[in-house]
Structure formats: C-alpha cells, structure tokens
Amino acid sequence: MLKIKDLHATINGKEILKGIHLEIKPGEVHAIMGPNGSGKSTLSSVLAGREEYEVTKGTVEFNGKNILDLSPEDRAREGIFLAFQYPIEIPGVSNINFLKTAINETRAYQGKEPISAKEFLAMVKEKSALVELDSKLANRSVNEGFSGGEKKRNEIFQMAMLNPKLAILDETDSGLDIDALRIVASGVNKLKTPKNATVVITHYQRLLDYIVPDFVHVLYNGKIVKTGTKELALELEEKGYDWIKNDTINA
Amino acid sequence: MTTTELSKKDKFLSVFSSQDYSDEENYYISLRTQAKEELKNLDFPTSKNEYWKYTRLGKISNSDFCLGKQESIDINSFLIPDLDATVLVVVNGYLDESLSSKIQQNGVTVCSLSHAKKTNQDSFSKRFNKNTASKNELFLTINNAFHSDGIFIEIDRNHIAEKPFHILNITTSNQSATISRNVFISQPNSKLKIVESFVNLNGEANFQNHVSEIFVEENAHLEYNKIQEKSNNNFSVTTEQVQQKANSNFTINTATFSGALVRNNLNVEIEAENCETHLYGLYLAKNKDHIDNHTVIDHKEPHCNSFEVYKGVLEDESTGVFNGKVFVRPNAQKTNAFQQNNNILLNDTATIYSKPELEIYADDVKCSHGSTTGQIDDVAIFYLQSRGIGKQSALKLMISAFAKDALDKISIEPLHDFINLKIEQRFE
Ligand SMILES: Nc1ncnc2c1ncn2[C@@H]1O[C@H](COP(=O)(O)OP(=O)(O)OP(=O)(O)O)[C@@H](O)[C@H]1O
Ligand SMILES: [Mg+2]
Numbered sequence A: 001m002l003k004i005k006d007l008h009a010t011i012n013g014k015e016i017l018k019g020i021h022l023e024i025k026p027g028e029v030h031a032i033m034g035p036n037g038s039g040k041s042t043l044s045s046v047l048a049g050r051e052e053y054e055v056t057k058g059t060v061e062f063n064g065k066n067i068l069d070l071s072p073e074d075r076a077r078e079g080i081f082l083a084f085q086y087p088i089e090i091p092g093v094s095n096i097n098f099l100k101t102a103i104n105e106t107r108a109y110q111g112k113e114p115i116s117a118k119e120f121l122a123m124v125k126e127k128s129a130l131v132e133l134d135s136k137l138a139n140r141s142v143n144e145g146f147s148g149g150e151k152k153r154n155e156i157f158q159m160a161m162l163n164p165k166l167a168i169l170d171e172t173d174s175g176l177d178i179d180a181l182r183i184v185a186s187g188v189n190k191l192k193t194p195k196n197a198t199v200v201i202t203h204y205q206r207l208l209d210y211i212v213p214d215f216v217h218v219l220y221n222g223k224i225v226k227t228g229t230k231e232l233a234l235e236l237e238e239k240g241y242d243w244i245k246n247d248t249i250n251a
Numbered sequence B: 001m002t003t004t005e006l007s008k009k010d011k012f013l014s015v016f017s018s019q020d021y022s023d024e025e026n027y028y029i030s031l032r033t034q035a036k037e038e039l040k041n042l043d044f045p046t047s048k049n050e051y052w053k054y055t056r057l058g059k060i061s062n063s064d065f066c067l068g069k070q071e072s073i074d075i076n077s078f079l080i081p082d083l084d085a086t087v088l089v090v091v092n093g094y095l096d097e098s099l100s101s102k103i104q105q106n107g108v109t110v111c112s113l114s115h116a117k118k119t120n121q122d123s124f125s126k127r128f129n130k131n132t133a134s135k136n137e138l139f140l141t142i143n144n145a146f147h148s149d150g151i152f153i154e155i156d157r158n159h160i161a162e163k164p165f166h167i168l169n170i171t172t173s174n175q176s177a178t179i180s181r182n183v184f185i186s187q188p189n190s191k192l193k194i195v196e197s198f199v200n201l202n203g204e205a206n207f208q209n210h211v212s213e214i215f216v217e218e219n220a221h222l223e224y225n226k227i228q229e230k231s232n233n234n235f236s237v238t239t240e241q242v243q244q245k246a247n248s249n250f251t252i253n254t255a256t257f258s259g260a261l262v263r264n265n266l267n268v269e270i271e272a273e274n275c276e277t278h279l280y281g282l283y284l285a286k287n288k289d290h291i292d293n294h295t296v297i298d299h300k301e302p303h304c305n306s307f308e309v310y311k312g313v314l315e316d317e318s319t320g321v322f323n324g325k326v327f328v329r330p331n332a333q334k335t336n337a338f339q340q341n342n343n344i345l346l347n348d349t350a351t352i353y354s355k356p357e358l359e360i361y362a363d364d365v366k367c368s369h370g371s372t373t374g375q376i377d378d379v380a381i382f383y384l385q386s387r388g389i390g391k392q393s394a395l396k397l398m399i400s401a402f403a404k405d406a407l408d409k410i411s412i413e414p415l416h417d418f419i420n421l422k423i424e425q426r427f428e
Helices: A040-048 A072-078 A095-109 A117-130 A135-139 A148-162 A178-191 A205-210 A230-239 A242-250 B008-014 B026-039 B113-119 B138-146 B378-385 B391-406 B413-426
Strands: A002-011 A014-024 A029-033 A053-062 A080-083 A090-094 A166-170 A197-201 A215-220 A223-228 B086-091 B108-112 B151-155 B165-172 B176-186 B191-201 B207-216 B221-228 B235-244 B249-256 B261-270 B276-285 B290-299 B305-314 B319-328 B336-345 B351-360 B366-374
Touching: A002 A040, A014 A040, A014 A053, A014 A223, A029 A230, A040 A053, A040 A072, A040 A080, A040 A166, A040 A197, A072 A080, A072 A095, A072 B378, A080 A148, A090 A095, A090 B378, A090 B391, A095 A117, A095 A135, A095 A148, A095 B391, A117 A135, A117 A148, A117 A178, A135 A148, A148 A166, A148 A178, A166 A178, A178 A205, A205 A230, A215 A230, A215 A242, A223 A230, A230 A242, B008 B138, B026 B138, B108 B113, B113 B151, B113 B176, B138 B176, B138 B207, B138 B235, B138 B261, B151 B165, B151 B191, B165 B176, B165 B207, B176 B191, B176 B221, B191 B207, B207 B221, B207 B249, B221 B235, B235 B249, B249 B261, B249 B290, B261 B276, B276 B290, B276 B319, B276 B391, B276 B413, B290 B305, B305 B319, B305 B351, B305 B391, B319 B336, B319 B366, B336 B351, B336 B391, B351 B366, B378 B391, B391 B413
Parallel strands: A029 A197, A029 A215, A080 A166, A166 A197, B086 B165, B151 B176, B165 B191, B176 B207, B191 B221, B207 B235, B221 B249, B235 B261, B249 B276, B261 B290, B276 B305, B290 B319, B305 B336, B319 B351, B336 B366
Antiparallel strands: A002 A014, A002 A053, A215 A223, B108 B151
C-alpha cells in the first residue's frame, strides 16, 4: 500500500529525514516510536504533503502512485489521513460544514455524487457515537475551545467520517485520560479492516496494549534504526532510548 | 465686470440650492442658515487634515452631481428574506410612503423627518441638530444645511417594539447627490431594533451624505444595523451621532460590502453611568474600493463598558482605513474599553491603514486595543487540505469564517443569515 524508499526531507535547509525506508501492507498496524525531535511528525507531515518541507531524495508510492507530486488535498482524496499531533483551531468554520465539504470534494475526485443530507447526518450520528464525541462538539467551530482530549477525539471522528485507506495517528494518545484513551483506541480498532492500514506514532507502550501493532519501528535522528514486533515497545519502555542510541553509535 | 470662478465646494453646494425648505418652520430654517454660515469657513479637507489623512476626496470634489430623479422602483430585490419588519423606503433622500409599510407599531412614532419638524413635538425639537451643530466638519455641516428628508423613529417609554424597522435607503440616477438624515429616539426602558440598507438603483457614481442622530435614553436598548451595499463607483459619507444616557445599551453593526469611497464617522458620547456600547464592523473591499471607518467612543462617566471589533478583508487594489478613538475622561473611572481591528489582505496591492487611539485620563480603568493585519493562516489551510478540501475552497472557508465572526452579534436571525450568505457569495 505504502512504499517509502530512501526518503530525505529538509525544512529551512535543515535535513530532518535522512533516508527512511518503510513498507506498509493493507491490514497492518505499524507503530513508530522515537525520542523527541527525531522526525516522527516531520515524516507524517511530509506524507500528508505539507509544503514547508522539501523532499530532497527518495520516493513515496501509495497504491502504486507516486504521491510526492500530489497536492495535500489529492493525497487525502487518495485515502491518506493524518491525525495531527497538535490539531488546529479554526474559528468560524463548523466541524460539520467542513467535513461535508471534505467528503463532497473527495467524492467529486472519485467521480461520485455528493452525499445526501440525510446520509450525511446519519453518518455524523454514527461516527460521533463511535468516539463518544458530544454531538454539540460536532456542530461547533473546528477545535475552537476544545479541550486537549476533545481535539484528539475530534481527529478520530474526522478519520471515521473520511474512512481513509491509510491513517497516520501522530501522538493521538498524548493528552488523553485513561478512559479517553480506551475510547479512542477502540474507535480506531473498530475502523480497522483487512483493506486499510494504520500508523500510530506514540511515546507510550500503553496505547499499544489497545491498538496492537504488527510492527514497531524506532525513528532516531531521521532514520528508522530498529524494527521489531510489539515486544520491542516493551523493551523500549523498560530500557529507554539510550540503549538504541548507543547501539546506533556503535554500529 | 469681473466674475469669480466658483470654488469646488461652492460648485458642489450649488447642486442643492434648488431644494425648497420654505414650508419648514422658522426655527428649522434658522438652523440651516446657521450651518450655511459655517460652511463659508469650511472646505473639502485635504490629506493634511489628520482626520482625512488617508481618504482623498478628489473623486467627490471634482465630480458634477445632480439631484436624483424619480423612478419607479420595485423594492422586492432589496428586502431581506424572511425578515418580518416594518419597511420604510427612502428614495433619493425622501420618504416614499407608497412603498412603505402602512401598519403602525404600538408605542412607536414613525414618520418622515419633515413631518416630525411640522408636528414639532418637544422630544424631537429639543434633540434635533443638537449634537451635530457647529462641529467644524464639512460633511456634517453640509448635512445640517441641506438635508432633504429621512426617517424619524421614537419609541415610547417602557415599550418593546414588536418587530424591527427596516429602512431601505435607495438612491437612483447617474451622478446623483443625496443628503438624507434620520433621528432615532429610544425613550427610557424601551427596546428597539433598526436595520438600514443603503442601496442604489440604475445609477453610477452616486454621492450620499447621510446622518443619523441617535438618542438612547436611560435603560433603553437600541440595536442599529447598517448595511452598505451600493454597487461600485458610489461615494458615501455617513455619520452616526450617538448619545447614551444612564444604564443604556447601544449596539451598531456596520457591514460595508463595497464602495468607491465610503467614509463612516461613528461618534458615541457616553454621558452617564453603567452604559454598554457595542460597535461591530465588517468591510469587504475589492477593485479600487476605499472604505474608511472612523469611530470615536467618548467615555465621560464611570462604570461603562465599550466593545469594539472591526474586521476587514481587502482584495485587489482596495484600501481600508480604520481609526478608532477611545476617550476616557478623568471622571470615567472603572471604564472597560476593548477595541480590536483585524484585517486580511488577499493581495500585495491591497492596503490597510489601521490606527487605534486611546486617550485615557482616568487611572482606574481597563482598556485594551489590538490591531492585526495578516494573510490567512497557512497551517489552518493545510489542515483543511489534509482532509481533502482543495486549497481554493479552504481559503474561501477561512475568509468567510473570519468575516462572519465580525457581525456574529447581530440579534436579528434573518439579517444574520442574510449577511452570512452575502459573505459566502462574495468569496465563492
Ligand atoms: N520549521 C522548522 N525549522 C527548523 N527545524 C524544524 C522546523 N520544524 C521542525 N524542526 C526540527 O525538526 C526536528 C524533528 O521535529 P519533529 O516534530 O518531526 O519531531 P518529533 O519526532 O515529532 O518529536 P516529538 O516527539 O517531540 O513530537 C526537530 O529537531 C525540530 O526542531
Ligand atoms: Mg511529533
């Protein structure tokens, strides 16, 4: 589904991603861990098409298509979804309005008719229940005045509404209390199918008890320095990153 | 024999010399005469005049104007959908009773300004022209001298108006000049909402000089919504002269959708304690529009709150001017004054001059002001794009949201919807 080869990216001339290789197949869950500043959010922004980042080398294929030349909106329409580490507040733009526009522009891209008002409302009801998002929040301006946890839930609500093929969740667990974590994780699990894939970026092994990964990668200094199964996350939790850092220095 | 060439001002004023006021009472004629005297010492202000620094008047002073001609008018296209209001139609400065609603509202006196002068009720005569005389300001003085007609609304003590009044202020013909005037009086403990739309029909390069004298008495609530939507190449200079008494609440929402030259002078004098004042404004300028809002809030007494938010979106080669003066006089302790002006420039060629001016002479007050000018937030655009919304639609969503926020406090729902729709259509 997603093939990243030797991806290098810079911002303001500073190289942040220094040769990422990653392959993700349908139905898989990948976790990416790594110390602060290692480039996890940069990788997700680059995949989503943020223009501030310049890709200097490498390729990214999504379902056989080179996506690096696509605009952010076309990547989204192709089925890539990014749950932001820091969701943006957009005063005056209602959640509902914006999701309807997003869904209809995606449908137009796929040559489909706009969604009917009835179908849309039914979907809002169903998907907001899935992440237990207060229906009042669905009607408010995008993230405006939302608590940290509400913003994260809203990201997953949007993901549920847009039904992506590949979802990248950038620290969706941070700022969530235990109950919210369970709700969000079970929302993500319910949305899982053999056809779609999920990337969870996290600092905490805790989340991976709920969303069980097939692979765990460690990103350090712009590179994936270690890949393993879910046991790797436990090991990291126990030993911290120094162990990996020393390993890579010695290597 | 020598002939002196007419000055631009005299030529401009000569347009109105044919207006006939002879059936007015002597008292009202004497007010006009006094203003005409004052005009001898006034001229079109230049950019050297601080008050007019960013707004040049050549487009007005160099034009040849005439009086608007009568035309048959279908007001339907100017009505606000679903707005249940008493509609008053003013055409080229005169009330047109045949086009206006006939039904009277209980507890509210409504008539033409000229009729108010004839009946000469005490409440009217003691207020009329009181706060506008001898202000040393050209357009206001011209209005004092040459106003044609307009609307008088007075709501009685202890009354709540059943529904809003909607004044349709229409100008017609090419290069017509109109000088109109309203007087609104909110008697104690009353509640009244007024909408006034300024529109034009079949006319290019109209000029309108409009004044509203507004009196908000003790404990009265007045909301005035001013919608300026004259099509391109129109010139307007308008003044609201507002006076608030104790415990009163005044709100004005000004929406300006276009204008070759629009200058709004909004002056609020807060004369007593515990008043609340809300000034909200939105201006959307494109092409070579020039939209200038000058506001003055004068806090004279303690324990009053004023809130002011003006927002502008400027495109093409348009220019916006915002100047917001807030005076807090020595006596006005415990004043809260909040002011904000936010602008978005959609092109490099658009310009905004934004100047908040606070003059505070009392020590125990809370005053804040802020002015921002920017482009649309890139990160927010990216967020919308990352959900599958195209860049252009994302921009439109953001601009509409920014603009809608300015007039979000309009309490008349159909008007609120109407304004929001106009904003959306504008950025489609
Ligand atoms: N605009 C920028 N200019 C310069 N450096 C930047 C810019 N944006 C990010 N960086 C740098 O890129 C590096 C990677 O940042 P990134 O946000 O991808 O890290 P992260 O792995 O997501 O960290 P965290 O765990 O704290 O979220 C950091 O060193 C950061 O300072
Ligand atoms: Mg990050």
